[in-house]
Amino acid sequence: xxxxxDSYASVAEVTAFTRHLLDGQSAFNSTTRPTxxxxxxxxxxxxxxxxxxxxxxxxxTPITNTTAKLLCDDWVVAQAAMYTEMTQRGTGFSDAEGSRxxxxxxxxERANEFAKTNSLGFIRLGVAQSTKMAAGLSFxxxxxxADRTDQDDSSLEQPxxxxxxxxxxxxxx
Numbered sequence: 292x293x294x295x296x297d298s299y300a301s302v303a304e305v306t307a308f309t310r311h312l313l314d315g316q317s318a319f320n321s322t323t324r325p326t327x328x329x330x331x332x333x334x335x336x337x338x339x340x341x342x343x344x345x346x347x348x349x350x351x352t353p354i355t356n357t358t359a360k361l362l363c364d365d366w367v368v369a370q371a372a373m374y375t376e377m378t379q380r381g382t383g384f385s386d387a388e389g390s391r392x393x394x395x396x397x398x399x400e401r402a403n404e405f406a407k408t409n410s411l412g413f414i415r416l417g418v419a420q421s422t423k424m425a426a427g428l429s430f431x432x433x434x435x436x437a438d439r440t441d442q443d444d445s446s447l448e449q450p451x452x453x454x455x456x457x458x459x460x461x462x463x464x
Contacts, residue, residue: 299334300364300368305333305372308368341406348406350421366402
């Protein structure tokens with residue numbers, strides 16, 4: 292198996308942090324725990340979660356800008372190394388500090404936080420955006436729904452309620 296084309300990092304980069312798990316082998320292979328195929332899957336999974344989080348922020352993935360990609364590589368290496376460590380014996384699963392369940396539970400939140408924290412920097416580096424951050428926002432400049440020229444245009448989303456619809460007749464505005 293090989294890494295997906297939209298994945299970040301590499302087996303060698305993860306190996307640099309998990310070499311102590313090779314048990315005498317020179318690299319991850321079919322006899323190590325985890326196997327090289329499993330390690331590649333860890334990288335693909337972490338990359339996939341990160342790509343979804345980046346797309347949610349409007350960025351085109353995979354990230355190809357060399358500076359931004361280094362940051363993505365670093366994040367995926369950390370996540371894949373964590374998965375790799377989890378293949379070893381542990382103290383079990385509980386809600387206690389250092390629990391292995393938090394590794395699983397937090398992956399999506401960590402990816403979303405990473406994307407949120409770095410998206411503006413990525414945009415300023417020139418990472419392409421499929422959706423601009425202001426998508427969906429529009430300013431009509433009209434003070435009331437009745438004044439809008441598009442109020443009967445069924446191809447546009449219209450406000451669900453009109454302003455001041457619950458005011459009592461005769462009240463001052």
